[in-house]
Amino acid sequence: MANMVVIATAAVPEHVRGALTRWMIEPKAGLYVGTLSARVREELWDVVAASLGEGSAVCIHPTDTEQRFLVRTAGPQRREIMDYEGLQLIQMNPEEALTPDPTAGFLPEGW
Template structure:
């Protein structure tokens, strides 16, 4: 299982992802692919994300049952603690 959530992504990237994945809500894509195809999809996101951001989750044989990465500017940063990946929040700098 592969889940991708995009924010502020260019339309051309969203259209490209719609070729491989089902867009169940605006900016939320799901599918089930091999590791090789998943890596190709991630590479397309890296190349086309521009000013946007993304979180990509996939099924993985670990304690949580999944793994994830984040791409682009985002306040949520993955941190590994005791072998479990959690989310750390950066301070809000909009003010």
Template sequence: MVVIMMEKSSPSQKGEMSRLTIEVKSGVFVGTLSARVRDKLWDKIVYKWNLNAIMIYSTNNEQSYCIRSNGDPDRVVIDFDGIALLSRPNKKVCTFNDSLNDH
């Protein structure tokens, strides 16, 4: 099983993804792909389309899945003692005191 989440993809890119997977939500694709097809598809997303994307796929490890990310997606992959977790980075909010300290 493969889950791919792409941000800001064009309709033609979504159409190409729909040939191999189903789009369960805008930009979220799910399918069963061989390792070769999965890797070729990821190379296309990264090198040809240059999209912000996250791919989660089944594998033989402790978690039974692996996570890949590209670009600057809303979520980042963090390795927590060998366990891959997704996190949303905090947006730094600039306050009046912060701006005074910068000068």
């Protein structure tokens, strides 16, 4: 059975946007809404998550939990999904945590 799916994207390559618009409508830039089967949703999300480049994406779809929906993210996010006894909650991370350290992994410790 098909269910409503919402995917929001930011700074994704054009081919990702094209793949999403084949299955969903784009009522606002970067926001996609559609009624998809679970199989199509999973395949589409796998393509989006693997092709983000520097961008990010969030997928929200119905599921059989207390909240009646599931939130999934891909790419760098300031908001992190936390599981608290079966409930998905949002934790805000500091902005500097999203900025990669250009020297990380290049110099031995103690240099």
